Amino acid sequence: MVELTLQALFSGLLAGGTYATLALGLALVFGTMRIINLAHGELVLLAAYVAFEMERSAGLNPLASIPVALVVVGLTALAIYLAVSRIRTDRELNSLLLTFGVAIVLTNLILIVWSADIRSTSSGWFLEGFVIADTLFSMRSEVVFFGVGLALIAATWWWLNHSWLGRALRAVSSNRDAALLMGVNPALVEGLSFVVSGVLATFSGIAIYCATVVFPALGHNLTIKAFVITVLAGMGSVPGVLIGAILIGMGESLTATFAKPSLQELTAMVVFLLILFLRPRGLFGRR
C-alpha cells in the first residue's frame, strides 16, 4: 500500500514535470496576449516528429536534434503569431478559431508527411530504468526531462522577472497601451512570447518523444492537457504551472492506481471544471 502510494506519487511527480514544460508555452502566450493557442499541442508534436526524422534519416540522438527542432518549431510558432496578429475584431475568440484551424492543418500535414504509424525513440539509453531505493521506479528519460523541465521553468521565471525583455513582456500583458508609452513595441514582445513558447514546445516534444509514443492525432490531447494546467495554475503564474502540472500528474496516477485507470481523464476534466467554477483565477493567478 505504502509502496503503491509512493510510486504513484513519484510517477505523478515526473509526469508533472513533462506536463509543466508542455503547459508553460501555452500559459506564456495566454498570459501575454490572452490568446489560447489551440495549435500548441501540434507544435509540441512537430518537435517530436523532427526528432524522429533526424533519428531515422541521420541517426541523431533526440537531444542532438534539438537545434533543428528549435528552428522548425520556432518558425512555425512565429508564423502562427503573424497570422493571429492580423486579427482585428474580437481577437480573443477569433484567435481561438484561427489556431484551431492551424491545429487541423498541422495534424494533417504530420499525417501526410510521417503517416499514422506510432513513433518513439529507438535510443535505448532513455528507456533504461532509474530506480531509487528499490521502491521508486522511473525511466531515465523521465528523470532527465523532469530536470530539464525544472530548469526551463526556472529560466522562464527568471527571464520574466529579471530580464528587460521579460519585464517588457509582463508590461505588455498587464497594459498594452502603457507598454507602448514605455517605448516597448507590443508586437515585437508578443511575437517573442510566441517564439519562446515554441522553444518550450520543442523541449516538451523531445521529452514526449523520448518517454512515450507519438502519433498524429496526439496533438489535440496535448493542447487540452496544457490548457487544463494553465487554468489550474492561473494567469501569469510560472510556479503555478509547475505546481498545477504536478497536481494533475499525481491526481492521474493516484486515480490509475487506486480507482480505475480509465477514469484518469475524468479526474483531470473534473478538476478543470471545478477550478473554473470555484476559483476562476486559478490556484495562483494574479488579478
Place this chain on the structure above:
Amino acid sequence: MLALESVSMNFGGVAALSDVTLAVAEGETLGLVGPNGAGKTTLFNLISGVFPPSSGRIAFAGRPLGRAANWKRARQGIGRTFQIPQPLHELTVRENLTVAQRFGAGKRDEARLDEILELLDLADKQHVDAAHGLALTEQKALEVGKALAVEPRLLMLDEVLGGLETSAKRAFGGTLMTVKERFGLTMIVIEHDIETIRTLCPRAVVLNFGRIIADGTPEAVFRDPEVVRSYTGDAAA
C-alpha cells in the same frame, strides 16, 4: 423612496464609499456632487445592483434590496444612465427602447415609446443604429430614454449633461424637468456643473473621498467651507 444605511464599498482595500447614510424622498430631485473619484458613480452602481456593497443596507420603496440582481432592480423601478453612454449595440434607437420596455417594464406600449422619443427629440433618429449613428447629445438622450422606457420610479442620471455646450445643457436640463413632471419621477442627478445643480435640484449632497461632507440646499452646500476646499483642492483642473 430610497434609503441607504451605513453603506460602504471597498475595492481591494481601497474605500470608495465609507459609511454613507442617505434618504431620498418620493418626488425629490437630489443633486449628487463631488470631485472625481469621490464615489458618486460607485453609489449608483450599488443602488442599481452592479455590485453589492461591502457593508450596509439599501432599501427601495420600503423594501430592502438585499442582493437582488441588477436586472431585477430595473424591474422594481430603478432606472439609471451611464456616464459614458452605453447604447445597446446592434440595435436601432427604437429597438433600444423596445428592449428596455419589454424587459424593464414587462410590456409593449408603442405609444409610450413614441412619447419618450418625442420628449427626448429622438423621433427622427429612431431607426438609426444606436451604437454608431448618434451625436453625443443624442447618445445622452438615448441613455435617458432607455432608463425611462423601464418605467422607473427612481431615475439616476450620471452626468447626462456633461460634455454638452451651455445652450444644449440648458435645453436638455429643461427636458429633464419635463420628463420628471410627466412621469412623476424621483431623481438623483450626478453633475459637476454647479449651475445645473442649482436649477435642477432643490437638494444637493456632496461626496468627497467616499464620505458625505454636506447635505442641504445647493446654496447652503456650495457655501460650506469643506466643500469649497474639496473642490479647489481636487477639481480645479
Place this chain on the structure above:
Amino acid sequence: MRAAPRTPLVLAVLLLAYVAVPLAFGGQDYVMSLIIAALTIGGIAVAWALLGNLGGLVSFGHAAFFGVGAYVSALLTLDAGWPVLPAMLAGGLGAAVASVATLPALRLRGPYFALAILAYAHIFKILAVEFESVTGGAGGLLSIPGFPTVLGLELGSKVGAYCLILTIVLAWMAVYAAIRGSTWGLALRAMHDSELATRVVGVPSTHLKALMLLVSAFMTGVIGAFNAHQISFLDPDYAFSGEWTVLPIAAAIFGGYRTVWGPVIGALAVYLVDQLVFKELMPSGHQLIFGLLLGAMILWSPQGLLPLISRLGLRSGEGGDKEGKPGARA
C-alpha cells in the same frame, strides 16, 4: 418586416429542397447520403450559431449534446420500446437536460466557456463508456431501429430520411429566425457587446443565455438522435466525436454564423466540396482543407462567406475594411 420581401425566395428554396432535389438525386443513394450528412452537420451548425450569435457563446463541445441526444433516443427505442420519432424529441430533451449540467459554465468568459464545454463533452463520453449496463459501454449499440413510415412516406428510405432531416433543419432555422426577430432576440443581440447596459434595463442576461444554451442543446440533441437512427449504431467515440464539433464550427464560420441561412449553406458547401472534390485530390489528410478554410475565413472574412461575396461584388461602395455593419447582419 424582414421576411416580407424574401417570401418568394424562401418559397423557391423550399420548392427546390423538397421537390427538385429528391427528383434529381433520389435515385442516387450516395448523393443523397452525402446531402443527408451535410444537412446533419448543417443542423448542428444552426444550433451552434444560435448559441454563438444570440447567446454570444462560442462552444467547442457541441458533440456533448449531439451524443447525449443520440444515446437517449437510441436507448429509448432499444430498451423501452419507444417509437422512433417521439424518442428523437426525447433525445433533444435529454440533451437539454444535460445542458443544465453545463450551466455553471455560463459565468465564464468567451474562450473559457468554449473549452469548458469541451471538457463536458469529454466527461459525457467517459460516462458513456463507464455506465456500461445502460449504454453498452465501449462496445456501443448496434442495430438501432430506423425511421418509420409516416403518412405513406417511408422515412427509412434515402429520400425519406432526407425529407426528415431537411424538415428538422428548416424547423431549427425557423426557430432561430423567430427568436432573433423577437424582443428577446433584440436583447440577446445587444447583450453581446453591451451586457451591463442590457441588464440595467431589466434584461436577465444570464437567464437568456441559459435559455439559448438549452435551446441549442435541444436542437443538437435531436440532430444527434436523427443520426443515430440513420446510421443505426452508436459508440462513445462516435457519438461524442470531435467531428460533431469541428465540422459545424467550420461550416458556420464559413457560411457566416450571424445569419440564419449561413450555417446550413456553409455546411452544404464545405461538406459536399470536401467529399466530392478535395477527397479526390487528396486521398489522405484532406481535412487539412478545413483548417485552411477556417483560418482563411477568420483572417479575411470573419462574418462568413455571404458577406465576403457581397463585399467582393460591392467593392466600390465600401470605404474601409470595417466589418459587421449592422445592416449586413439583419
Place this chain on the structure above:
Amino acid sequence: MRQSRFIKGLAAKSLIAGIAGLGAVALAGTAAAEDFALGSHVPLTGKLARVGTGMHEGIAVAVALANERYAGRHSFSVETIDDETSPAKAVAAVEKLAADEVVAFTGGYGSNIIGPASEAAAKADKVYITSGGVAPGLTERGMTGFFRINNSAGYGKAMVGLFDEMGVEKVAILFSNKEATSGMAKYVEKHLEEAGVEVTMHEFDGSTTDFKPIMNNVKLRDRPDAVAMIGYENDYVGILRAGTVLKPDVKAMVGVWSLATSQMNEEFHDLVQNVYGTSLLPYPVEFQGEEAQAFAAKYEELHGQKPDYLGQFGYVQTTLLVDAIVRAFEDDQKIEAGEIAEELRAVEADTLIGDVVFDEKGDNPSFSHRMGQHRGDRVEIVWPKKAQTAEMNFPAVPW
C-alpha cells in the same frame, strides 16, 4: 526511405483509382464484360488510418495477382474510397461505389463502420467481405451477403490457448476501453475463468501514456503469472516500457493484434523481446507454397515492404471474393450477388490465414489465430503446436 515508399504508395493508389474509374466506365458500357470492378472502403485517414492502409495494400496485391492469374480471360480493378473512420462516410462510399456498379465489396475496418457500411451494401444487393471487424454482433444480423474471414473468437482462442499451454494460474488483463479491445478482454476473461484461471482486469483509457501506476498495481497487488495486453501499438509500447522499468515478476507478456509484427520488431526491438502476440506467419516471412511466395513478392513490388498481417487478411478476403466472382460468372456469364454469395459459402480453402469455411451467417468458425513470439530479429510462431516454427521461450519477458 519511408517517405519515398509513401509517395510510391500514393502513386500506386491513384493509379489503381484511375484504373478503377476506367473499369467502372467500361463495365457500365458493356453489361457482359469480363472486367470486374471491386469496391472498397477503408480508413486512410483518421484514427484507423494505419490499419486501414495495411488492408488496402493487401487488397491491391490480391487484385494485381488476380489479373496475372486470369490474364487473357478477365481483368480486375478496385475502386477505393477513404471512409475517414466515419460510418456516415463509409455508407456514402458504399452507395457511391454501388452506383458505379462495382461487383462486390472488400474492405472495411472497425466493427462500428463495417456494420452500417455492410448494411448499405446489402441494400444495394452486393456481397461484402471483410476482415476488419471482429465484433460477434456483425454476423448475427441475418445478412446473406456478408462474409468475414476472422472473428474475435479466433483471436481469443489463440490467446486463451497459449495461456493454457503455459499453464498459468493467474493472469492480469490490461485493456483499452475501446470497442474491439473491451469486447476481446471480456472474451478472454470469461474463457480463462472457465478454465480455472484467476483473472484481474485493468481497463485504461486510450489516451493513457504512463502505465507505471497500472503496472505497479499488477506487480504489487495482483502478482500474476502473466500479463495479457489488449490494446493497440501505442498501448503495448507504454505497457512494456512500464514493465521494463518496474520489472514485475511475471512469466510472460502476451498481447493480441498489431504486436507480433515485423514493424514492432524493427522499431521497438529490445522492448518486445519474448513478447507474444497474434501472428499468422513467422518473421522474416518464410512463405511456403507458391501462393504465399507470389503474394510476398507482389507485395514487395507494389509497396516496397514486407507484408504484415493486415495485408494478409486484405489479400485473403479479396482473393476469395475474386475467385467466387469468377466462378459465379463463368457458368452463365452473369454477375449476381446471390450467386457470388453461394460460391463463397461453398468455399473450403486453406489460405494464408488458415482454413476458411463460411457458415450460414458468413462467419468463419474455423478461424483460429496463431501466436507469435518476438525472438531476436525474428517472430516465431509458438502456438498452436502444429504451426510452430519454434518452441515457446517460457518463462521469459523483455527485461
